[in-house]
């Protein structure tokens with residue numbers, strides 16, 4: 001698998017956790033299964049931290065090769081998403097169910113929507129960027 005394929009595969013893995021998180025937060029799930037939600041969030045958190053590092057590195061390489069990518073936007077969004085991620089992570093680590101529920105309902109929902117949109121935009125810019133696909137493949141080795 002080259003770098004692009006790996007990044008896309010990681011997006012799919014994160015989307016599966018987002019889906020799971022959203023389902024476990026839905027209103028039919030009363031009372032909330034906090035320990036399940038905690039596990040799902042931790043999985044997402046780990047996938048994401050790994051992914052973000054690799055991705056920023058990859059985008060820098062693409063940019064240095066002359067690709068026109070909305071690099072500032074990606075970095076800005078990573079920072080914004082880190083904020084929501086931190087609120088949720090802190091709530092989960094506090095062990096307080098009330099705090100977790102409040103965080104899920106605010107930052108949790110924002111995070112799900114923003115991360116989905118971020119992934120979508122990122123894939124669009126990777127696939128539409130001005131660098132030709134062979135250059136990307138060479139870079140990916």
Ligand SMILES: [Fe+2]
Nearest residue numbers: 055074118122
């Ligand atoms: Fe990203």
Ligand SMILES: [Fe+2]
Nearest residue numbers: 011055119122
């Ligand atoms: Fe990404």
